Amino acid sequence: MRLLNKTFFLSCVLIGASLFGSDSLSLVITKEFASGLSKEVTEKVTSGSLVLRLLTLDDFNAGFVETLSAIKPVDVSFEKAYEIFAQRNSQGIHSYVVEDSGLIVATASMLIETKFYRNGGKVAHIEDVAIRPEYQGRGFGKLMMRCLEKEAEVFGCYKMILDCSDYNVVFYEKNGYKKHESQMRLDLGH
Numbered sequence: 001m002r003l004l005n006k007t008f009f010l011s012c013v014l015i016g017a018s019l020f021g022s023d024s025l026s027l028v029i030t031k032e033f034a035s036g037l038s039k040e041v042t043e044k045v046t047s048g049s050l051v052l053r054l055l056t057l058d059d060f061n062a063g064f065v066e067t068l069s070a071i072k073p074v075d076v077s078f079e080k081a082y083e084i085f086a087q088r089n090s091q092g093i094h095s096y097v098v099e100d101s102g103l104i105v106a107t108a109s110m111l112i113e114t115k116f117y118r119n120g121g122k123v124a125h126i127e128d129v130a131i132r133p134e135y136q137g138r139g140f141g142k143l144m145m146r147c148l149e150k151e152a153e154v155f156g157c158y159k160m161i162l163d164c165s166d167y168n169v170v171f172y173e174k175n176g177y178k179k180h181e182s183q184m185r186l187d188l189g190h
Contacts, residue, residue: 037146038139044100045143052147055095055107057082063104063132064097070130095128096147098140105135106144112155124152126162145175 044050055064060081065074076084088095088109098106108129115121126148131141152160163183164172 037143041139041143049101050143051099052143053097053099055085055097057085059097059099059104060085062099062102064107067097067104067107067132068128068130070133070136071128093127094151096144096151098144100135103132105132106130106140108144108148110148110151112152112157118158122155122157124148124155124157124160126160129162129164141171142175145172149176 041050060078065076065081068074085095091111093109093111095107095109097104106129109127111125111127113123113125115123129141129144131144149160160177161180162172162177169179
């Protein structure tokens with residue numbers, strides 16, 4: 001179990017467990033961390049109705065698949081989803097969720113890559129950022145991105161990278177990202 005370091009606590013404090021523990025976490029927002037978040041998100045976090053934590057198996061019955069489907073349809077059985085969940089955990093892929101009063105309303109995943117560059121510097125790869133449609137445009141995506149940023153800092157990452165559709169470029173630019181180089185893709189027959 002990894003304990004959070006001081007950097008994370010300066011702007012975002014998690015109470016009740018290590019970030020990688022299995023316990024649910026309560027997110028307490030400091031003034032610095034809350035700067036720029038919507039009033040609704042800040043109030044929900046402060047009241048305790050909003051929780052940021054790692055994905056658990058129970059979330060498959062609490063709206064996780066429906067939230068992830070905001071990106072593209074997720075067509076897997078619960079049995080296959082559990083298998084994928086275990087495989088992703090064994091690969092070191094961290095999937096996070098934002099829960100609002102028992103409903104999963106946002107999710108994102110992060111994979112940390114250790115590079116040969118920068119004397120073993122680390123890069124956070126962000127994937128599958130999804131916000132439930134009825135929660136989009138209300139600050140929940142910004143909350144998720146800000147927490148991922150703090151978590152990447154805890155891991156000692158020197159940068160975060162992600163791929164997104166052209167439609168989502170503006171959202172990421174508003175969160176401090178900038179276009180850099182090009183993405184290339186080769187579809188394989190699987």
